[in-house]
Amino acid sequence: MNAAHTDTLLQVRAARRYGTLSPLRYPGGKASLAGFFADVIEALDLTDPTYVEPYAGGAGAGVALLVEGHVDRLVVNDFDPAVHSFWVAATEHCEALCALVADKPLTVEEWRRQKAVYRAADDTDPLALGFAFFYLNRTNRSGILNAGPIGGVNQTGNYKIDARFNRPELVRRLEAIGERAHRITVSNKDGRSIVQEHASDPNAFLYIDPPYLAAGGSLYLNAFTHRDHADLAATVRAYPHGNWVVTYDDAPYIRRLYEGEAVQSYALYYSAHRAVRSTELAVLSPSVSGVVATGHADAG
Structure with missing residues (x-):
């Protein structure tokens, strides 16, 4: 991939916002990204889109997108029994x-x-x-x-x-x-295998939100080792033509793993004036990076 990382802050102000629709509470849950993902999926012009979360947890964004009619199918995967x-x-x-x-x-x-x-x-x-x-x-x-x-x-x-x-x-x-x-597929496979199953589908959108590096085992039921993070990065990077977003805590190790990709710091804004989440890291596939860069998704 040719996209270079930038330190320009990606300010996510989705055109659509939804309340909490998942029944689960999750540390670091990303339900607030649902509106942004809806904008991206619309801009990508996917046919009967399938939304995939390889590390689903509460699947807050995915449930919102399905309930609000922005995706046709939802794939919920979590390795924890x-x-x-x-x-x-x-x-x-x-x-x-x-x-x-x-x-x-x-x-x-x-x-x-x-x-x-x-x-x-x-x-x-x-x-x-x-x-x-x-x-x-x-x-x-x-x-x-x-x-x-x-x-x-x-x-x-x-x-x-x-x-x-x-x-x-x-x-x-x-x-x-x-x-x-x-319209929901549930599985408990390794997250990388879910990426491999769906990343080649031109009508799939993958939101990959693995256990964060800094949190380790303090917040997540299945903590990742450095090798797990590296293996996931290698798997994701093998699908340059897929539609995917990876989110992480902003750590030098993660930046090195995704060097050469469209890696950006991002902050979520619930209103036009107030940021209510700390800055994190997003890695965007070329297709997603393209619609964000052209302003077809409400960010920046």
Whole structure:
């Protein structure tokens, strides 16, 4: 590829903005990129576009794009068995999952029960494991799986365990996914294999958001080694004609891995006047870089 990295800040101000439509809370979640991706996908003029997240987690942007009608299909991949089980439950057992969300007690005692299910990691029962993951994701501090419950085990904090568990809203979000399950493909493969499966498809758009370098294992269920980051970069760079965006924390090591690509610092702006996210790093495929550079996607 011929694109060179630039230190010009890519200021993402998408023409369209959507509320939170994913039922999951995720550290560093990128749901706010959905409007920008919608602009890019429209500018690329893809036919019945497929949106692919090889490291999906909460798939915040992907769910928004599917629900709002900007993509025809959604591919949700996550190697972690608990995350994968949640997405299987949401797409194949949605009614049962919604019933659990509506009825399970929001108490420390129930939190302990669900934590035990999560730790057992029995993915032969995706409904049970997927709900346990979901329960901890919604009741733990910042949605982090190895954190304690909101408010602490003694529930003495300003916020209690139910602070992020709005049952009607979460059921609504889950039902929106269940209604579109026939357009969602769920898998738990290595993220690089998902890139290899879809990056050659001219009508696919890939958002590649791997575990960040600096965070390591503190935020992510599956931390990456330096070798994992290098292997992913080699895989992505093998598809110069694909439509993809990779996001990372801004680290010299990542810049070296993608040297020669369209690598830019970026910041998300929720309004015209206020930035509410720290600057990170985006690597754009030539096709995506082209529509951004020509102003067909609202950035800059």
